[in-house]
Amino acid sequence: MxxxxxxxxxxxxxxxxxxxxxxxxxxxxxxxxxxxxxxxxxxxxxxxxxxxxxxxxxxxxxxxxxxxxxxxxxxxxxxxxxxxxxxxxxxxGSVSVPPPGDTCFPFAQPATADWAHSPRSFGSNRNGGKRAHAGCDLYAPVGRTIYAVRDGTVLRDPYAFYAETDALEIDHGDFVLRYGEIKPGCTLRKGDTVKIGQPIAKVGLLIGINVPSAMLHLEMYKGDASGSLSQKSADTSAKRRDGVPFMRRADLIDPTPFLNDWKTRLATP
Structure with missing residues (x-):
């Protein structure tokens, strides 16, 4: 249509x-x-x-x-x-929102800036327009607690991600989330189960970059593809509508409408 x-x-x-x-x-x-x-x-x-x-x-x-x-x-x-x-x-069907009540926002307080405008938004230009931003950035103070948005299972041990921060991948059933730019030291391991509202990590500090440097970088995937979430080749990457690659797995989806829904249900410490 x-x-x-x-x-x-x-x-x-x-x-x-x-x-x-x-x-x-x-x-x-x-x-x-x-x-x-x-x-x-x-x-x-x-x-x-x-x-x-x-x-x-x-x-x-x-x-x-x-x-x-x-x-x-x-x-x-x-x-x-x-x-x-x-x-x-x-x-x-490439964008959906889970039923109200079974998910929550990953913080107990609002983010300090919205995630719907560049440079924080999904699809914003990176590397001079050669790559598209693969998630939403939720600005917050260093050390703020990050909570599981839903029940789920940890897919792999925490690992080095970007600018001296780590990432954690969790299968939440209807989708997979990569909680990126978290503080090193997360104790969860592959196979661990988490519950909605459970503390899972803390906001990390990006070292050596010239932009606001404390945030949760949240990426979302349908979970119907296999392999590494990050992709080295543009040929295998999900792409923006104009063809710019995200350099991420093909089942990447936009977290924006989910976050807009979850923001009304902050995590309960």
Whole structure:
């Protein structure tokens, strides 16, 4: 499915051609069902959006979806834009959100900056645009406790990751997380089981780089591929929509919508 012109809030310049509105309403309806999120259901498929001041269920649904995705909330979807790409990805099944209640945020406090904007966001440019950022960076003080977001099993011993920090990989059932840039000294080992909200590591300090240097770098994978999460060849790597490689395993997915959901359920120490 495609749209030819913008859909959404009239006051934001949306064109709202009936065939395009119909497509967006259909996708929002499907996404609401897939994610279990009634707030992104437009309330019907009729190919029309009421003009202000009349309330539009479709515009409300677009805004709710943008908020869930961590995007700027303007109530408008443009062809090929971020909101369109994310909506299409949800319906295609490459992005999902676990049911509420069985997951939590990896910190007991909010991160000190959002993870939806560059350079912290998934897909941001790295190495002058030659590589894409493979996760979301959650800025936090050095030593802050990191908690398991869900029950799971440790896939391998902690290992050296980047700039004198370590990483820990945990299979959480529906997805695999790499908790990266953690402080060396994590005592978990391959085969250990963890429970939701269990302390698993601490935020590490990146040594020798000229950017904010304390964070949890969180990567997410579907878990339906095998081999190392990091890839040395662009040919075997997951790629951004424009073809730029992440240099990560092919089942890499965007953690942003998950984190946007989990942030309302901080870990309980």
């Amino acid at each position: 495609e749209i030819t012109a913008s859909v959404g809030a009239w006051e934001k310049g949306a064109k709202n051609l009936a065939p395009d509105v119909t497509v967006v309403q259909q996708l929002l309806t499907q996404a609401a069902q897939l994610l279990g999120r009634p707030e992104i259901n437009p309330g019907g498929v009729d190919g029309a959006i009421g003009r202000p001041p009349r309330s539009s269920g479709t515009v409300k649904a677009i805004r709710a979806f943008q908020s869930l995705s961590g995007f700027g909330v303007d109530g408008r979807i443009d062809p090929g834009g971020r909101t369109w790409q994310r909506l299409a990805a949800v319906v295609e």
